[in-house]
Amino acid sequence: MTSSPPRDLSDHKLPSENPPAEDTPTHGLAPGAPGLPPTWASSDKDFVTTALGGASRLWVTGGHGALNEVYWPSTGQPQIRDLTFYLIGESGWVDLARARRYVFSMPGPYLPLPTILHWGEDYELSLEVLPDPTRDVLLVRYALTGPYRLAMVLAPHLTSTGHGNAAWVEGQRLLAVSGDRALALLAGGPMTHLSAGYVGFSDGWQDLHAHGRLTWAYERAENGNVALSAELVEPSGLLALGFAESVQGAQGLARASLAEGDEPARRAFLHAWEDWGSALRLGGSSPELEAEAVLSATVLKIHEDRTYPGALVASLSIPWGNHTDTLGGYHLVWPRDATLAAFALIACHQRGDARRVLAGFIANQQPDGHWFQNYYPDGQPFWHGIQLDETAFPVLLAAKLREEGEPELEGTRDMVRRALAFVARTGPTSDQDRWEENPGVNPFTLAVAIAALVAGAGWLEEDERHYALGLADDWNERLESCCYVTDTPLSRELGVEGYYVRLAPPTRDGALTGEVMLQNREGKTVEASALVSLDFSYLPRLGLRSARDPRIRGTVRVVDHLLAEETPTGTFYHRYNDDGYGEHDDGSPYDGHGCGRLWPLLTGERGHLALQAGEDPAPYLDALLRCSSPGGLLPEQVWNGPPLPECGLFPGRPNGSAMPLLWAHAEFLKLLRASQTGRPAELLREVEERYAEPLPAEVRHWRPAAPVPQLEPGLLLLIEDAQPFTLHSGFDGWQDVRERAALPLPFGLWGVSFSPADLEGHHRLNFTRRSEAGWEGQDHVIRLGQDTPRTSLPARSGG
Structure with a gap:
């Protein structure tokens, strides 16, 4: 039995300034139409x-x-x-x-x-x-x-x-x-x-x-x-x-x-x-943790639709709902949230529930292979943004069920192929990152895409499989060139060589430069090299890097310094520095901008990093437990300002954001299970084994969203695009000019390749392209030569 502390009273009805007059009839049609604006x-x-x-x-x-x-x-x-x-x-x-x-x-x-x-x-x-x-x-x-x-x-x-x-x-x-x-x-x-x-x-x-x-x-x-x-x-x-x-x-x-x-x-x-629930065996180092785990699994189960089985909405709530009449709220299916909840259900041995989630993905995939940013349980879209991780995540779920020995669902192969085709055509950039705000290359999104290309390759035809694995290896090896910075004011201040950033803007020429607009801060921008987040945590989670890699450890130090805050219930983290998604400092609700608050699910992500680095995840589990509501529900955010009793806001306690948030409950469950099994639920053996040792790429994939400033010796160069083109190229300042028509590649791509022999003896490759629309109007240069150093290979991904 639990009691409730005082909370926000603003969702209750206020006295009318114009109540019915004493002589107004109190029967028949009521006065006051149409009433106050609804919330x-x-x-x-x-x-x-x-x-x-x-x-x-x-x-x-x-x-x-x-x-x-x-x-x-x-x-x-x-x-x-x-x-x-x-x-x-x-x-x-x-x-x-x-x-x-x-x-x-x-x-x-x-x-x-x-x-x-x-x-x-x-x-x-x-x-x-x-x-x-x-x-x-x-x-x-x-x-x-x-x-x-x-x-x-x-x-x-x-x-x-x-x-x-x-x-x-x-x-x-x-x-x-x-x-x-x-x-x-x-x-x-x-x-x-x-x-x-x-x-x-x-x-x-x-x-x-x-x-x-x-x-x-x-x-x-x-x-x-x-x-x-x-x-x-x-x-x-x-x-x-x-x-x-x-x-x-x-x-x-x-x-x-x-x-x-x-x-x-x-x-x-x-x-x-x-x-349903008597079969749950989740364990926990204390009765309180075990009870929270069982409740979390139950919350996930409650959120599954029965009119449309397998549809898992993000939350049966509307953030700051007492101030809005929005149709969407969080009662929508986000493929990312639903997949992460399905991984938690698998960790709880509820594989049948996870299979229905996958079946729902098979039913709602779009013809080009992606899923809508979010949609109602019947599949009708709400927002139409493109998030590459939300296309890749269902592939990881299919691979996880296969790894668990589950029979394959009808349509899985076609779903995987179409999803990977979309990833291959549009990556490594994404129109939106996982916080649904900015375009560019994001370490979380890119990690999920790489893992999906590897884990889903077994469902592909031979030529597609070879291409997908080569693309994954290239993106994996070049990940640091996209998302890692060194010798910045912040790295020098904290005494680390470098750190992973939240986002590399799409408008760059092979270097991590430019500004990122903070969507919830009324147009404020920040240098990409100064914007950090916990998005890099999925590099170890998915087996692409070791949690003991100096680059990971350096970023952990930066994140702990910049994003962590101590509260009476534990340590929690901001999504990124200068975030604006949360209440204003006076407690008034988020209204398109505000002040970013602390996210319990990120404490779960930090706990996974600790676990994979050989540290004790117990403090992170305890923080999640202590920030829950009196009924054990986990919020999207907790308050990090001074107490505002009149608004029901207290440090380390739920604020006005979504509660319960499925993603937070899933993260708690997975961290608890990982603390028992020693490995994250999302870590697939196929991906882990491929990158357990440094695996040099054999091909560099040049594309407008992922240019290749310099090419190391011995690599095949593939210049590609999603539409046919003619390559107009030359060497060393447009010498020996030639034109070659792009040839079809897997997944609807087109490309022109250069073997190491084609490039031998040259220092620069100059090229531009012509399509049906005409010349692209830009010249490109790739530096070549034996003096070009190889990109630093990723460290061993194991524990």
Whole structure:
């Protein structure tokens, strides 16, 4: 049983400046249309839950002692803002969400059947939150003791918005509809003072605020931000909130659940979760760590869609939701987050769950091989950005399942081939990095792409396989030339030779120069060589470098100096220096810019680095445990400013960002399992073995996004592009000019090759290209010769 500290009150309704006048009729059509601008509930959640098996397609969230968004018929579609409860007595009324005196409990960490217990000097209210496994109905068992009557206010956001909803009262039924989405709230006992109104003007909270009790009986509120309210006559009973495509269907489902009662639903709910969770064997150095691990696995399972199995949304929450009505939130599938969660499920021996994630990727891959930046569970895109790691990650998941001995899913080979073709055509640059902000070459993205080319090569035809492995070797050997700097003011200050940067801008001529725009800092820029992050941590994680490599260790020192912050709950990390994604210093919410806060998942990444370097990961696990919510949920960010109790912000505690964040729970699980097995979940043996010893590349792949300033002796040079071209070339200042037509390569690429013999005796290769659109308008130079040093080969990747 856990208690909740005081948190942000700003998601609750404020008194209207224009309440209904004393002589305004309190029945018929409610006044105040269309209501205040709608928002979602706070992302500060106490719990998330859903029923397994059966026909239910309903997900429930709760925070601040109330019920928040209910998602139906998939995890991508929230249908209410909240369902809140109030006590009405002779001497006044109690707003339970503001009183914040409650505890909540569950029967076990993998039995997500929440009970919320509100308490005061003269009352106790128990609320058991039970999704009916057989219907799209939420059941709430309530029991009140004390000299009060129980009232409730329901805020529909049907079709995932607070705009354009209609709500009305029909007998003992509270009903709402918008488009093809409808809900019905029924009680097992009698209700009184049923009313429909507009939020901020004629809703139940305004009635309570104005009169200390419910007095209004408005029959209908149309086309606006609406709310339904009622008083429950009996001190204990059962509520049923049903959802369907029609009002008739919603109230029919609610009635059926009330008729059958909550006992059969409770038994079925617990049985299904017991059947799934009893097989979990996660371990932990303490009961608290083990309980958090089981809860984390359960949170991952809860976020899987059942209308579209295998779709794992990033979070059943909307960051800073109490200040926005955005349609997206985090209830979308990000291929990166979903893959990393699937790796955590595999680590928990839940391979069937991970197989469904892969099946979902096979179903939603785009014809050219990539996946949308994010999409609703049904595959409809939300944002359309291109992130190369999100194309490569599903390949790693397929390879991991193969390594685990899982039977291959139909369509895997075609999926892998198309994904690797996209990686080969468009890499090593990416339109967006993993933080969805900047183009360029990023060590995280590039590491995932290299690992995918190696791990997926077994599904390719012979010529494609040879090309993919050669490209991976080239990118791996040149990784430092793209993403590593030496002799900078920062390296000299900290006494390290160099460090990996967050990003190499795409507009460069083979050197790490230029500025990077910080997307959340109103156009501020910073030199690429001065911008660092933990993105390099996936170089050891995926087996491309050793955690003991001096370059890795030097970057760890830089990151610990620049990005780490101590808090009362542990050490956490910024995404990168000068980040702007987070609340402003005064506690006001992120609004397109702000001040970057600390990310617990990055503490997990730092813990993996420590583990692979032979250090103890326990402090990092403990920090993740201590920063979790009272219910054990892990946030996207924690606050790192001075305490702001009026905003619910405390150092080392969750801020207003997404919670729970699947990526954070997955990172915790994987770090815990890695501390037991000695190896990261993402470390594939095929990649590890290929780069266990230095592996010189045989080919240099020149392309506009990855120029080759100088070519070492003995290497084949391949000048390539994604479209046909004619190469106009010469040597040593355009001597011996020739033209050659590019020949087709694997994956839809075109290229012109130069063997070492072709280049022998020359010092420079000069060239430009002509395509159907004409000359490219730029001359290129590659330095040649025996005096050109070979790029420093990567250190051994092993432990």
